[in-house]
Amino acid sequence: MATRGRPGPRRTLSEDELLAAALELLDSEGQLSIRGIAAKVGVAPNAVYTYFPDKSAVIRALVEKLLGESDTGAFTDETKPWRDRIEALALGVRERLVAHPSAAGLLMSAPMDGPRTTALNERLLDVLIGAGLDPADAARATYLLIVYVLGAIALEVADETDPGPLPPEEDRITRRRATFDQIPAEIFPRSAAAAPTMARFISTDQYLWGLRRLLDGLE
Template sequence: MDRTEISGSGDPARTVATLWGTRRLPRRGPKHTLTTAQVTAAAIGIADGDQDLSTLSMRRVAEALGVGTMSLYTYVSSREELVEAMLDTVYGEAVQLLGPLGDAPWQDGLRRVARVNWELCTRHPWVLQVFTGRPPLGPHTIAKYERELAVIEGIGLTDVEMDAAVTLVHTHVEGVARRRVEADRVVRRTGIDDEQWWRQVQPAIEAVFDPSRFPISARVGQAAGQAHRSAHNPEHAYAFGLDRLIQGVEALISERAGA
């Protein structure tokens, strides 16, 4: 899945005003029959249905709402601004799912952060098409960041390390989720799943593949294939990588405490 959008590419001040609800709608002209939230929700519905952001247009959103395309610019000044509003809105779902911190160990909290982001990416796969090096600085985005940082507050990391740990979780989850979304897309396009594909390709590859020439690949590939029933298992990669990530943070904290 290619990234088709860059967060932060719209007018910064206008976007912040839209996200925080401080933008003033024009007093003159036709009566306002919609809200920015309604426009954003319609756009999310289209992107969710297509599982793709590249097909989203202001015209399609307007058609879904039964209004003229130009009227949408009353609520969002550009498609780029609309995408940021979409992101901030779905981040609000993550805030709700993260819930209160409670007394759970930070390791469990970090797993919850990872799971919520995994579910977000698989429920709204179009978010993986947006590069968020400049995140949408809306209320839900910041609340999500606050909840995620709270999980590892006071465990022995510096502020910079806390930010890095949360970023590392996001990077891991998004990378594996992208593989999952792409795999699902291949199944939809080809009409066959991985097991069916392997049964079709197996006779051909066995006719040309010499295990003695690639002994490690033969051994490991066979073990992984038998375990996953496919060439790649995103859920296993997600769990394996998350375990190693948490162990790395634990090692850092232990090393510092023993120094």
């Protein structure tokens, strides 16, 4: 079993610098390690342990960073309609994770219970209760929306094998269309006919279509 390094003697870096290095590592290599983060910032691994006791702590902090940064803009604007606020949040989360697709998987495996993600959850509950849901239904709706947003993003980035930001949306749709156009219509006629629509399952339009249907049901 690997042993954790001893804490470094001085705090010469910031957590934000180390998390930025972690994201760079994910974008370039698709995986994380304490040694890799240390190499990115030019320090010994022990210096990283001064801030994070292990890799799981780095992952938790990255989840906090990526989701916490979405708790801004139109989502926080109480003068906007509740549906517009939730759409803004969903689009913000997608934008951040599409820029760092290797990080998307972290959100499916790491707990989302830090202070920033809890504050985000609190604000989302407040929006839904303000829209007329009772507290229990608002809690269920919050979970439903999280499952939809993270699930849709996870399926979107799963198509890509290379780390780093995804190619432009239309390029990815064109590539998917070429794959779906190979479905034999004589065996799967409905799937073949639906190929143009299925190719766009990873599009912003599809993402918002699903989100809006969920919001219709909640409303």
